[in-house]
Amino acid sequence: MAGFENYAQDTRDIELEIERRGVALGIDWHNEEQVRALAREALTYPASEITMLADKPDYTKLAKLELFGLASLMLRTMQESAETGFESHGGDAWKAFARALWAERRQLPPA
Template structure:
């Protein structure tokens, strides 16, 4: 089975950008991105499975963001070298995750 990892990464990045717009995320705000990366890590370490209430749009968007970031990470691990031209969203996330792990 052939998987076009470059296309898949572009689709994930595009959806992350859309969710980011809906959430008011400024991908260039490094302090906000670090806080967001920490929030994603905390969510994953807590198990990451609790579904948000269906009426809380803000939490639904947050959970969608957590899932998309996880999907991005798994896709990148599955296809080293794919997506050599990272989008600004992926670059911002990479910087943020690197900074909180240092």
């Protein structure tokens, strides 16, 4: 369905939700060490934690899990838009989180 997506709007929507989760979690997007730690956790988050949330809601963990899902949407949007010749990128939170995710991904051992 390439050509029908509104990547600019998608980018704004995703970033707004990233910013909201960041506020809920107390994330300072200008603190590289904190954002890198968050990215590292996003890339290594155990699936067992996801199922535990269904049994006993923990709103901090839920906000973090939602943020990790948004990271996946963010990276997918960037990839899809690049394939159509459009560069998607948001503001400070988007850029900080994306940089940290790419940097931490390079640190992981090959799958």
